[in-house]
Amino acid sequence: xxxxxxxxxxxxxxxxxxxxxxxxxxxxxxxxxxxxxxxxxxxxxxxxxxxxxxxxxxxxxxxxxxxxxxxxxxxxxxxxxxxxxxxxxxxxxxxxxxxxx
Amino acid sequence: xxxxxxxxxxxxxxxxxxxxxxxxxxxxxxxxxxxxxxxxxxxxxxxxxxxxxxxxxxxxxxxxxxxxxxxxxxxxxxxxxxxxxxxxxxxxxxxxxxxxxxxxxxxxxxxxxxxxxxxxxxxxxxxxxxxxxxxxxxxxxxxxxxxxxxxxxxxxxxxxxxxxxxxxxxxxxxxxxxxxxxxxxxxxxxxxxxxxxxxxxxxxxxxxxxxxxxxxxxxxxxxxxxxxxxxxxxxxxxxxxxxxxxxxxxxxxxxxxxxxxxxxxxxxxxxxxxxxxxxxxxxxxxxxxxxxxxxxx
Numbered sequence: 342x343x344x345x346x347x348x349x350x351x352x353x354x355x356x357x358x359x360x361x362x363x364x365x366x367x368x369x370x371x372x373x374x375x376x377x378x379x380x381x382x383x384x385x386x387x388x389x390x391x392x393x394x395x396x397x398x399x400x401x402x403x404x405x406x407x408x409x410x411x412x413x414x415x416x417x418x419x420x421x422x423x424x425x426x427x428x429x430x431x432x433x434x435x436x437x438x439x440x441x442x
Numbered sequence: 443x444x445x446x447x448x449x450x451x452x453x454x455x456x457x458x459x460x461x462x463x464x465x466x467x468x469x470x471x472x473x474x475x476x477x478x479x480x481x482x483x484x485x486x487x488x489x490x491x492x493x494x495x496x497x498x499x500x501x502x503x504x505x506x507x508x509x510x511x512x513x514x515x516x517x518x519x520x521x522x523x524x525x526x527x528x529x530x531x532x533x534x535x536x537x538x539x540x541x542x543x544x545x546x547x548x549x550x551x552x553x554x555x556x557x558x559x560x561x562x563x564x565x566x567x568x569x570x571x572x573x574x575x576x577x578x579x580x581x582x583x584x585x586x587x588x589x590x591x592x593x594x595x596x597x598x599x600x601x602x603x604x605x606x607x608x609x610x611x612x613x614x615x616x617x618x619x620x621x622x623x624x625x626x627x628x629x630x631x632x633x634x635x636x637x638x639x640x641x642x643x644x645x646x647x648x649x650x651x652x653x654x655x656x657x658x659x660x661x662x663x664x665x666x667x668x669x670x671x672x673x674x675x676x677x678x679x680x681x682x683x684x685x686x687x688x689x690x691x692x693x694x695x696x697x698x699x700x701x702x703x704x705x706x707x708x709x710x711x712x713x714x715x716x717x718x719x720x721x722x723x724x725x726x727x728x729x730x731x732x733x734x735x736x737x738x739x
Contacts (some may be wrong), residue, residue: 426614
């Protein structure tokens with residue numbers, strides 16, 4: 342499947358952010374950019390993540406180390422929420438079994 | 443809308459300094475920021491209130507108006523002008539016959555200011571971009587709906603949204619559709635749409651993760667002598683061989699005949715079939731005799 346790429350320059354102009362910030366996020370392994378014909382692009386799938394990091398930095402003055410920690414904890418939270426859903430469904434299965442004649 | 447006490451929202455006293463307001467806002471924003479509280483409507487609402495309070499109290503002009511007029515602070519200039527006019531009339535000794543202020547500026551709510559910042563109109567004077575409000579919706583599916591990837595149209599806040607529901611979606615699972623929420627303010631990004639799937643139970647097929655469990659009846663003779671049984675699965679009927687001497691509650695596994703694995707093409711769980719042996723009842727005399735013979739043999 343084709344991945345849409347957005348020029349990082351455009352993102353920086355739109356969000357009024359320095360390109361160094363994007364590079365730093367990449368250094369921390371928080372986003373992944375792609376280089377094509379000597380220009381840096383961001384895959385469209387990464388945009389939501391990037392915008393979330395920008396909000397954390399701008400709204401809450403969280404530095405890169407903090408964003409890294411927050412991102413890690415949010416991933417853990419999301420995984421746990423998924424696990425809870427799966428376990429709830431499994432519990433529901435056993436409850437149904439117990440109620441069968 | 444009821445009067446909202448911005449000082450109370452930020453847990454501040456009326457004489458709070460600019461620095462106190464900044465500190466209180468940051469403290470509460472860190473706690474209730476939507477990015478730190480995913481899928482938490484309560485936190486989202488609280489964050490918007492905190493933002494609204496901060497917008498007003500951190501701006502000395504707005505704060506002054508708010509302190510003086512409270513609920514109607516946004517119309518402070520009009521109120522001031524009206525009062526000044528009234529004073530002029532009185533000082534000139536003229537009878538005031540104009541329309542007096544009745545507190546009814548079109549019945550606008552105090553918190554329109556807030557809605558203008560988060561996806562509503564454009565009355566806010568602040569130019570910083572804000573992400574639009576996130577929307578949440580629930581979608582009811584039955585087990586067979588969740589078995590195949592299909593498209594469905596939802597109406598969210600009056601707008602039609604066509605979504606693709608991938609096969610294998612779990613009961614209670616939430617998916618995020620970025621950009622389908624309320625529009626952003628001041629060129630801010632639009633909010634997201636969260637859809638929660640509620641999958642109802644099926645009377646026959648019981649789902650556990652990606653595996654499906656069913657119970658099938660076989661008669662006593664097939665269980666003893668062996669035979670064949672046609673069983674309905676989620677993707678059609680299959681003919682199964684029942685081995686001779688099959689015991690009640692024996693479970694059979696059909697690999698790859700279960701539920702599709704979410705977002706993994708051509709991967710399926712297994713189907714488990716539990717044989718339930720049906721014991722014949724209301725035997726006639728001849729049948730009873732045959733069973734007795736069998737029991738003694």
